[in-house]
Amino acid sequence: MKRAEKKKLGGGYAFNAMFGGYADVAAYYHPNEEDESIEEHIAPDLLPIYEKPDPWNLRSPIEKDFVLLAEFSELEGPRPVLTIPYGTGGQFDKNNFAVKIMSVDYHNISNNTFTVSDDTQVMILENREGVYAYVHHFTLYDIHARGFVRPFCMAYVTADENKMLSAYEDMLNEFSKVSKCFSYANKLLFLKDIKHHIKNLEHTKECLQKLEGEPPKPNESDSTDENDVLSELTITQVESMIAEAKHIEKVIMPLLTDKKMELKLKQAEDRFFMSRSMDFEEEHEREEEIVQEEINTEEKKEDVNCIKETPRRKASVYSLYSDYKPCRLFDETREYQPQILSSAFFRKKFDKLLRNLHELCPWGSHNALRRLRCIQRYFSRDLATLQIEKEEGTLIDPAAGLLTIGRCVTLNFMQHSGRLADGGYGMSLPSNNLLRRRLSEDTLGSFNSSESFYSIQDDRESVHSGVSSAAEVAFIYANSSHCDEHSPRNRYSISEADDYFVINYKEGDVYEPPKARERYLTGSSAGTSSERSFTTATDISFGTDVDQDLYTTRRSFYDRAISMDSNCTSDDLISSSPTDLESNISRKVAVISAADHIFSLNSSSIGHGILKVFQEYRCSPEILATLLTGRPLVVLGGAKDEKAVTAIVTALWLFLPGHTIPNHAVVPCLSKPKQIKMVDLAHFKLLGMCRPERRTSSPLVPSSVRNYVSVLDIERKMLTAPAYKGHIIKDIYKQRKIFKTEDTYIPFVHCELLELATRAFIYYHCFCQKEPSSFQDNDFAHPLERANVYNMKSTEFCDTRLSVHPGDVPVIEYLSEIVKMQQYDEWARCSYSDTLPTSVKLDLRECKVFKA
């Protein structure tokens, strides 16, 4: 607050005359400033240009939020290990900061006996520098380290104080999970080391005892290290060391109870070793390559930032997955061969480099780092976005009631009601096994059973949007892509052009998985990977046994966002093939919050270019009405218009309600299109197509579906669609003139659509749910009469209660129908554990041809 005042007055040098002098002015403006230096009494133009922070306009050295991982090195003291994303915080003195944050906590770890210390969290608010940080200290254990401890800390560094304050709890939660990833793997390793150490000690003790019995050999020519060691040690010393080690073992043992986590680590390890052992098979080679690549990029990105390491160390990091023998955490087959204690151990010379993070947390570190990246991506967004998203996060549940337009969460029709969600009808239970089973069958079977004859989907080059249900809604955030652009498997962001529509399956990929199917069908025994792939976003899989109550009560966007990401990324590590990953993704529906959409508008966002489309097509209201009434729209272009078609589809997507993929899929452009078939109408709502170069006898939109779709022909600038007579859409269209840019217009559109959705909400609750009773009793003599009366009543309700023009009634009806369909599907899915065919609304309205 105070700073804001300063800023406001900062420019007022012109009026300084009335205060007699600069000194007075300065004294007036900040009497409490501690370190007033002489420079501030001098006119700014006289000051030398140097990097002293300007107190008038305090600029934080942090341009972008980042995560800093630091450790207290035995050799160097506090040092930064890595930053996420790599290379951020350039202006910022990380070394200094590392010293600061590490010193905060170091006093905690100075006990005589070994104890496992809890993580500690600190918030650092450096107002003067404009640096705010959440600091999370955690301790890793290392048999070679002093006191066996390796203090580490993670810090989320931002320039936004408010963000720090409001997101503290969320950060605490998320960082705790990361810390758990690190430390669990670490503890497993430490326990293993300790066990070996005990064996070593016992072996040493035996040797010592033997040695005592024998007379000393004075003229030992080959004085080995072993003998050296033995000569320096006494039995009592060794015994005390054994006692100490056993104490540690006792302390650590009971902490390792997370079987789920262990299983995941084990899978990661197994998968790695398996892929290595089958090196010759091409498939696995490729897979490993990916792993390798991932590791490499990771290392390059982050470890380069480490303080320079010796070549040996570097090599070991790189070779962790290749020629270096990575430690097997879970290999119980080989008996450990005890050795005599090495001199290095008890002498503690501390001239040897200790193990790095990856070595300390085998299999766990990669996952933890991924998680950190997700955290960074999530929190680095604007505070307003974070908060709106958090608010809107409650709108996701129950999923069946969610209405989205343009993939943005608009409204939840069933919020606060809970009756549909609370079970009883078995609806939207994330842990419902039936649901899971259904989904898997769905994905693997039904889509592919449709052969190209009756659908444009071809086996190979087809668009394949995957299948997902309303229950599987997860948030993603649009700006994820640019942070993760190095990651080879970044498929979650809608902002990448090829993400939103399709995952191209090769036939083999999809038909192959009887294996995969089995896995999904056999429930929990088949392993956690199946669980993970179906967990709705609220159960976070990796590293969560953080109490579930907390999660159920506080379901927010970012839970979903992060869990979604980390779910999928942890799949990277574990899932047996890339195919699995792909099919996993296809099961999730990505919806975003309007706030995030607005925050991260870019050239590939949904809705980009909408003003241009409006400018180009005078018939835009008809186009929008087509989308908002659920009539499929085909955007048809010439053979070379692929780009233009894609652009229009992307822009128009902003107005497409619904998000369940099998029913509301969007296909930006099919370059090798086939005739649209009836089956396609059930799946696609917005479809881009390019006419093939060579004219074929059969048109792309054949007579069998022509009556039910609208066609926007961008080549001939023609639209075939029902005429629009309402007002709402026309208003949205007209208002574009007030908003000069899309940055301002798209938020306006979101508001208008929300308005529309609220009307549909009232229609849904007050008309749809009450009206059927009046039709039930009254047995209409003629079904046509029933239809007429119903339509009349509906129009009347919209007119009198919602003041909606009759021309807009189909829009309201459709929006509420979407929710009804979702709920019905949800119910059917849970009660039949079977796929129901999607019903297609046949829109028989009269079409007109509009010249664009």
Next chain:
Amino acid sequence: MAMLEISDMQLLNSLVKNVDMVEDAQPCNLYREVLILQHHTDIVRALIKVDDHRCVSAGDDCTAALWDIEDGRKLNVFSGHKLPINCILLLKPEPGSYDDILLITGASDKHIKVWNIETGQCLEDITEHNSSVKCLASLPAFDIFISGGEKLCAWSRKGKQLHQVENPGKADIQFLLPIKENRFVAACEESLYVYTVEYCGDSCEIKFFKHLFRQHREAIGSLINVPDGSFASGSLDGLIVLWSSHTLSAIRQFNQIKEEKEFRGIDNHYPFSIQHMISPEKGCIFAAVGNSIYVFDITKDQGRIIAKKQDAHMSKIKHMDFLYHGLYLATCSEDGAIKLWGRAPAEKNDKDYFMNPLETFTGLSDKIRKLKKSETVEPCLLGECLGHSGAVQLFVDFGEEGFVSCGGDGLLILWKDGVLQNLKRSQFIGEMTGATQSSYTCSTLTGLSRPIFTGDDDQATLRTEESPSD
């Protein structure tokens, strides 16, 4: 195994030009929602109604499937045949018994299979037919069924062969029609043969009874029972013959086209061929004659045409039936369309159902129709159900639940009354959510106007104080 597909070009090339186009908005067409039932991978040729909510389909992909037509669920798949299934038959259990309904499938692979429709289990695999099975018929009086192909066989419910007769005709038997308790007609090319079944104790014998006097000059395309104790046969040359089930003599003939040149048409197109007939009530036969619909008054010798729609479709009509309790007469055709016919909307000032389908169809009560003797009514096109991308083979009506059509594209399309579906869903959701509507409205509306940045900061500060710090 190539599936048929009618492209638009073919349609344009077809000879028929003056086919009615339906009104754009189709105000009288109630079928505004469809469910697409995907299972078959080849032409679906057979479709049969099991009960009020289920049907069985079978086709060239050698499988049959049982469907729930309320929500389009696939209930069972019957697979095992190696060649396309030609005909299916349902054997209902004897009244009073709790047995499941049996499904009989006859296929080109010379097998007849008996399935339990509820479990999908194949109960019997009959191989003794020894020739491609073309048609099946049941004789409920004896609890047996007969199969036709190269020969005729009688089978017990359990699949035991009871008797076998050679077919006097040269070609395979195409149609079987039980006409009386112990008598059935078999159609083979242009000939009709009548057989009797003698059943005593365990043995059952099919006896050749009569070769019906040769009337048809071309192959028979349709063979149906007519309610007043007669049956009718229609053939490729356009001739319809009405036979007495008792005397087995021809009563009347309709639509006789004398010149061979005429009935053969251009390129052997057979423009008058009878593909399908129905007789929904006494005294009339609805026939699919080429591309046209004819309604014959069979009480008169000359076969007066009560109603007629010339060139109803662009290609030959494959099947016709009444839908929605007689509200529509539907025809489906090789051109891929299903058309709904009825009275012109203008004439619909009285909203009551007429007494019988014919009245509904023509919009004239029997009395008025009899008064206007000479007038031929032209039905009005009420709607067009387009969806199949190949020929529509046939459809089955389920009244209010809509109807199912199957076609050359391997799809089954379930056509539903859009408004009724909408109401049903609303009702369903309403029942589940209970009567708390009013509260939703308030809470959410206030929720929307709630400021976005509230109290969070204070809480955060509190939290900060609690947290450990330096």
